[in-house]
Amino acid sequence: MIKNYLKIAWRNLLKRKSYAIINISGLALGAAICLLIVLFIKSESSVDSWRKDGDHVYRMVLDRIYPGRQTSYAIIPQSFAKTVKQELPEVEESTRIFNFLNNGTFQINIDDNKYEETKVFFADPSFFKVFKSNLLYGSEEDALSKPNSAVLNETTAKKYFGDASKAIGKLFKQEGNNIEPNEPIVVSAVYEDWPENSHFNFNMLISSLSNQGFEQENYVGFSAHTYLLLNKNASPEKVESSFPGIIQKFALGDIERQFATSYEKFSSAGNGYKYYLQPLKDIYLTSHLEGEFRVNGNKSTLYIFGLVAFFILFIACVNFINLSTARSSERAREVGVRKTFGSEKKALITQFITESFLISILAMVVAVGFFALLLPIFNDISGKELQMSDLLSVNAILLLITFTCITGVLAGIYPAFILSSFQPIEVLRGKFKSGKRGKALRSGLVVFQFSISVILIVCTLIVNRQMEFMTSEQLGFKKEQTVIIERTDLLGENTRAFKNELKAINGVSKVSSASALPGMQNYFGISWATIENQNEPMTGRGIIVDNEYMETLNLKLVEGRFFSKDFPTDSLTVVMNEKAVAELGIQDPIGKRVVTPEGFLNANDGSQYVYTIIGVVKDFHYQSLHEPITPLVFTNASKFNNVMGLVAVHVEGTSFTSALDAMETTWKKFIKDKPFSYDFLDETVAAQYQAESTSRKVFTFFSFITIFIACIGLLGLAAYTTRQRIHEIGVRKVLGASVGNIVGMLSKDFIKLILISTVIAVPIAWYAMNKWLQNFTYRISSSWDLFVAAAFIALLIAFFTISFQAVKAAISNPVKSLRTE
């Protein structure tokens, strides 16, 4: 029986090749996208799930509360790990990891050969008690228990010593990393590589005992990723509730020393530390704190992707349903005959479901091909590294089978019921007109498909426009042609000489030292008050800059002047942005005197310096457009001998690359053992919008795919209805209708549907995009022209799809179509 069904299904496919291609390719494309997305979601949500005991491991993190704002850190003061373990019985083990390179490279010498290694951390001896891993060589006890010992993963061990087993006991030196120890480091153990789906991964761990600094008591400096292994029955909430007590007991002294104030004053000014725990397995998808090992994933992205996958698969199934029901008249006679010769309804349903299964199986085979084609594009968009081989895992194969079944049933069940319900008497009499049957449903489904398409088009347009707005918006400073040289604090007293040499480079017009540049997060929080009204301070951000900062970034001065070498007393002056002046509530700011409680801007003995306002600069977007411009106060770097972490170099003319080369040469002249590391200001600014940039790509990609699949369906449907009306077209042509008349007549119905879709889609898209735009303080308004554009695009695409068929029908010779009737 099944054989008979398959046979007839197969012949049906061969006989109507274009129909089969449309059906299969549409379904395959939908399935391929779905597969990609499901594998993506699976990979994202399984990060760290491979770990043994992972359910009992937590990361201790904190919210640092400042007056008026708060910042959350993934790294906490280094002394907590030990204290928490000692004080709380629930904590079975604790371990710290120091990301001292901040994702930079680590230089090592082995037998006079120099190498650079990444993912190198200092870690406590207890590391492998918390992160249980497979030991390959060496012993677990020795692993990190002695100073100057290191652990490698298998890949790294093989890289340096050929064979992982030979690595044990080998020595290497680390050099020029600006850290202790200077002793040779010995490899004490080799562990199996961790899977890539971990929220952090190491190539090399060095025992934290190697560096005395890590053992010093410190409860205020944020430095260590701290992980706790709790008892099997321990409640993390209970552990969390003990943290305030631990601060009271151990950290107060440190805090009071650091901030030169009593803890009571400190907290009543609105300061505080709130420590809490993150379950290990949740870190990757939910944690986005300062000092993460890497950019973590995002749950809402997963939801959006999941939704899109569902919609795309659904749209593909809709095509199948539409084409099958549309074609039902062709199958009606067969149904009638089969029924008269004894088929039961059940048997017919089985038959049609078998057919849709055959198609969905074929589609899955094709889907694997599409999968391979779309993989690189998708990886680029999602930032993942999915591979073809991921399809071979048992889960993926199960998924493929499930997909086949779901699409087979989903796409086949409606047509199966419709077809099998035909009354033989009707269809055999030839009175049966199936064109009408299910027309409402078909129209509804087309409307549904195009509503989704229009929504996606609108989203794509709005996301794109907002991105353009953000990159072209008057930021208030010049971001082009500016190089940021990092780690210039290493220059120390050579800073001035270095800058002078930079200025001599052909094309370099301006050079400035600063503690922060636009797009960076390292503006420090600070509060200022006028000397007359110290009880009402203004909180904002601070930055330390040299005299050239304003002209290097091309900031606009509103009043007064900027720091200048002509005024030696500028170390006790400040420049503010307009917002800061407004928040301080002062008229005529120039010459007004202000004070700050911040330790490093006051005398060493704690007595307060009084600063004078000398200038006001126009507000500029030193932070991302997500946030409103906040008060910003510039202090002069001459107080710190102009030694700052960053140097910005503005280059003019076209000699950009050669200027960059010359900067590197200059750097090498001053700093021998550290690589020249740099960035571009415009890229740093753009990096703030990485999430949006991803959304932009995602929307563009998905709306393209969705529209494509919807059009495949429309094409099939148009072809079908055109064929159904071929007689009518013939008659009309004989009566004198032009090609234009015919195309218009055939397109009219579909165009109507697309218009309805637009009407449905616009409010939904408007609502969704307004929500999205709320993320930005500075945003475009979702203006009507975008919706018109989206509707127009959808109409155009749909019309093009339909007219392809319509024109073909319209220009054919009417005699032919009339004769066949």
Add this chain to the structure above:
Amino acid sequence: MLLQLEGIFKWVNTGGRRIFLLKDIDLEVEEGEFISIMGPSGSGKSTLLNVIGMLDGFNEGEYNFLNEPVHQLKEKHRANLYKEYIGFVFQAYHLIDDLTVYENIETPLLYKKMKSSERKALVADMLDRFNIVGKKDLFPSQLSGGQQQLVGIARALISKPKLILADEPTGNLNSKQSLEIMELFKQLNEEGVTIIQATHSETNASYGKRIIHLLDGARDDYNK
């Protein structure tokens, strides 16, 4: 008695008016009969055949088939009844385009859930008897009209029905083909199959042992 119709009425309502398709039809059919139903277009020949074949219902009257009261049976029961005892032959043949001659003939057996070996034997017999063994792998579109109708009849006979209902079986055929088909019916009837055919043609009708005339849905025998 094979079947018995008593006071069968069938009507449709259009525009507030009741149009009768069948009016007070009484008919008794014994096993082994060959009946021709005659009448002009629209006289209700096909409707009557469909009612007899249980493909169509009726509004009033009683219909007993092999002593089963059809008018009281549930849809499913009725379907089982006609599947078991009735074979249909259509004017437009109604072969399944995507199946070969062999497969078309085999189809009713598939629905009887017969074993593959039995099916093979029966279909082979049938092909042999109708002399179309050589055409068994062809598709309907590759056959002439007469050959297609031959296949149609073979398909109707394969499940060994007691009654064959043929609705204008030669309506699409030329006279030579018609003759062959009618001869075949005659032969089948002699072998014991009950046949009821609807036809326009006096010649074809004359093959029947009994002729029933219809006009506007009512029996019109008394005028003849």
